[in-house]
Amino acid sequence: MTQASLPFERSEYDARLAATHAAMERAGVDLLIVSDPSNMAWLTGYDGWSFYVHQCVVLGLADEPVWYGRMQDANGARRTVYLREENILHYPDNYVQSRERHPMDLLSRIIEDRGKGGSSIGVEMDNYYFSAACFLSLQKYLPNAAFKDATSLVNWQRAVKSPQELEYMRRAARITEVTHQRVWEKVEPGLPKNQLVAEIYDAQIRGVDGYGGDYPAIVPLLPSGADASAPHLTWDDQPFREGEGTFFELSGCYRRYHCPLSRTIFLGKPPQKFLDTEAAILEGIAAALDAAKPGNCCEDVETAWRQAIARHGLEKESRCGYPIGLSYPPDWGERTMSLRPGDRSELRPGMCFHLIPAIWQDDWGLEITESFTVTERGAETFCNYPRKLLIKD
């Protein structure tokens, strides 16, 4: 079986593994079970929509990572990872969604058989794809193991992007731009919302400059009017209406890398509150980007934003940003840092964030956001798209 092309050089994977093994050692973890599909892909190249069944990558079991998943997905692993055949392990199909057998039962046996049953085992306790049942199975069948919470251990290694990763993010940003451009061209009163979403997907997936688009980890979010008070509503087939604002939070995706951007479009003449809030948000964004430089920390960015909008009489309870990069559904965030009070994580060159200083009020909302990377010279935004409330009158 021939192999599809890996998105990165082998040397880059080697560096990722070295960093992760060092982090494991610092955490006192001998064996690491990685259930997060983004982490699995980052470590091994594995890419497939198979995370709806249990699967993982295990570090510390062999001289390279071990992929473990459903038998029928082992072929997908063979097509996408750099691992040797003996390190692609699988469980039979009658372990799938069974109440009698759990895939982790069998993984425990493999770990035990290799003499690793007494290890200090790191698991991603608070990950979508590591259920409570996974943990109970491991505890039951590896009674001599000491389990440690390794949630986000690998995610943290992903925080600083390599030049190749930044290149992929820039390609994603080009896709984000053409997608927003398409929205601007097509949106109008009377157009059913799903028809515009079809255009959005078309732009996202066609890509740009010969770079095809991958599926974003979050679907387009585009609530209008009172729905825009809620950040995560999707769409229906009702028409856009004159006199309403809609925010469009969406991202291009290139080889699983994301650059989300949100813009609000008002159809018709916006009320003064939109214009006032726009002014506050723009000032807040400028202040936040200014603070997003090496040596500062996450909360400094939030403080700059908060102080700027406070001058406009506004406040926002939720965090104003999170790290981005490689991701699989249901989230395009990296789930390590947050731009919020109390987060003292230091900003370093190569880190990437989605700055989302959105204002959601009781019956309307306004989002203007930027994705940026930290450089030695400060924040550099990924997208080149008019940063303002867009008015189509």
Added chain:
Amino acid sequence: MTQASLPFERSEYDARLAATHAAMERAGVDLLIVSDPSNMAWLTGYDGWSFYVHQCVVLGLADEPVWYGRMQDANGARRTVYLREENILHYPDNYVQSRERHPMDLLSRIIEDRGKGGSSIGVEMDNYYFSAACFLSLQKYLPNAAFKDATSLVNWQRAVKSPQELEYMRRAARITEVTHQRVWEKVEPGLPKNQLVAEIYDAQIRGVDGYGGDYPAIVPLLPSGADASAPHLTWDDQPFREGEGTFFELSGCYRRYHCPLSRTIFLGKPPQKFLDTEAAILEGIAAALDAAKPGNCCEDVETAWRQAIARHGLEKESRCGYPIGLSYPPDWGERTMSLRPGDRSELRPGMCFHLIPAIWQDDWGLEITESFTVTERGAETFCNYPRKLLIKD
């Protein structure tokens, strides 16, 4: 705040709640914490892409379900559920992706404060959205509770569809048909794969007959050639090639209801092995559908399929089908029954399945599938689309 239209009558939600409360009683569960977004939607109407943070619906805490989620998503709940304001509860934003505070810590306090801390509490132990950390938090902060595994307790109540649900599935099926039609019209050697995926999304989301498409819970799967040996690879921007088979596994989605269907298209003249396998699969599908009648059970359908393809010298290790309906990513299956040996679940009218008798060989694959509902008269397929290996020469 006005409310968006619920997809079902209140009486239908009442019936769902009654069935679920009866199942809780049979299972000895006083309080049920429902983390599966499909179950949350089915019980309350909640609809939003917010399952990347912790949220749940709790039954047994008030006289109607209680929605619990992130503060900023409470507005989304107000827009989509039928619950009274006092039953929409939320946690502050500094609980999001925090290593110090877990949203389940706070839920425990709410449960304790309402005098329910000593309950028998059902949790969905093996669900994507109920992490090991969720369970540990509940155990820690509700030391007097008795926890029971209620994985798929609600899913089972969803197995038999109502007339309105069947109507939504039929609309999804119409979308599935036009999407496959679009694939057939557009696919050709030289076309970059992502360009065809853009067409697929366009067809899926535009919908048909005035019914707009929702996002399917699984992205289009369309591996070609040797990649088709692996069922869950997605796409890249490489061109389709003459002399290769590609299967297209995709679904229309209407108000979160799915009707998946897969067809294989061969560009050029297919080798004899494709034609032989096609004949076996078609015979197997006919036999399986014939066996899918009330009174028979899941394994009878698989037996019929297996015996039919055995006459062609073929065998398949994996299950040949699973129940479908309402769903959110990452899976459009219901995760209760499986069409496989040992599953003695009885087929009842109104149950719906995706029959996926796919054959994945070492370096190629062939998928021809059907979604069907069980009726008093036997299986009734949802889609009307040529059931054969499609050859574009």
